[in-house]
Amino acid sequence: MSRSLRRGALAASALVISIASLAACGAGNDAQTLGVRPDNAAVSVDDVKIQNAIVITQPDPGAQGPxxxxxxxFNNGRTPQTLDAITLPGTNAKVQLKAGEGNGPITVPANGSVIIGGKDNASATIENGHEAAKNGDAQEVVFKLSKTGEVKLDAFVVPASGYFKDFGPTEIPKPPAASPTGSPTTTPTGEAGHGSTPSGEASHAAGH
Structure with missing residues (x-):
C-alpha cells in the first residue's frame, strides 16, 4: 500500500470513529473530559468549541431532498448560550433549527454540550440540500451563537450511508409509484355514453 493510500485509510478510520462517538456524548458532558481528536472539522472560539461538524446529504447520489x-x-463558559442560526455562505441554503425537545431554541448549557443530528437530538435541516452541497466538497458552515457570535469552519460533505446513516436526513424521498402493469389505456368497445349500442341490445329490445 502506498504512503498516500495508507494515510487516507487512517484518516477515514479516524473520521468514522469520531462520528460513532457522537452517540455516546450526551448534553452536559464536560468538554475537557472528551479525548476525541477527529480529523473532520473542529474549531474553538472563546468558550465555544465545535467538533465533528459535517454536512450529510441524501444516501442516493443526486437524490432531491433535504x-x-x-x-x-461545547460550551466551556459559565452561562448557557443559544444557537441562533446556521448558514452556508456561497449558497442559497436555508437551515431550519429544531431543539431535541420542545419548540424552543437549541441551548448549549454552561460547561456542557449539545449534539446536532441523530435520533432525539437537536437538528439542523438544509431545506434545499441537494442544491447547496455536493458530496466530496468542503462546505463553509457558520454557527451563530447568542454570546460568542459567528463561529466558522469548513465541513466535509458526505452521503447518509454507513456510519453517517443515523445522523443523516430523516426525510428520504420516495420513488414515484409506477402504474400497474396492464392498466387499460383505451375505452372498451361499446361503452355506454359514447353512442355505441352494446352487443345484443337490439335483439333484446325486439323481444319486447
Missing part, C-alpha cells in the same frame, strides 16, 4: 448539518457544540 440535507443536514451534524456537529457537537
Amino acid at each position: 440535507a443536514v448539518v451534524s456537529a457537537t457544540i
Whole structure:
C-alpha cells in the first residue's frame, strides 16, 4: 500500500470513529473530559468549541431532498448560550433549527454540550440540500451563537450511508409509484355514453 493510500485509510478510520462517538456524548458532558481528536472539522472560539461538524446529504447520489448539518457544540463558559442560526455562505441554503425537545431554541448549557443530528437530538435541516452541497466538497458552515457570535469552519460533505446513516436526513424521498402493469389505456368497445349500442341490445329490445 502506498504512503498516500495508507494515510487516507487512517484518516477515514479516524473520521468514522469520531462520528460513532457522537452517540455516546450526551448534553452536559464536560468538554475537557472528551479525548476525541477527529480529523473532520473542529474549531474553538472563546468558550465555544465545535467538533465533528459535517454536512450529510441524501444516501442516493443526486437524490432531491433535504440535507443536514451534524456537529457537537461545547460550551466551556459559565452561562448557557443559544444557537441562533446556521448558514452556508456561497449558497442559497436555508437551515431550519429544531431543539431535541420542545419548540424552543437549541441551548448549549454552561460547561456542557449539545449534539446536532441523530435520533432525539437537536437538528439542523438544509431545506434545499441537494442544491447547496455536493458530496466530496468542503462546505463553509457558520454557527451563530447568542454570546460568542459567528463561529466558522469548513465541513466535509458526505452521503447518509454507513456510519453517517443515523445522523443523516430523516426525510428520504420516495420513488414515484409506477402504474400497474396492464392498466387499460383505451375505452372498451361499446361503452355506454359514447353512442355505441352494446352487443345484443337490439335483439333484446325486439323481444319486447
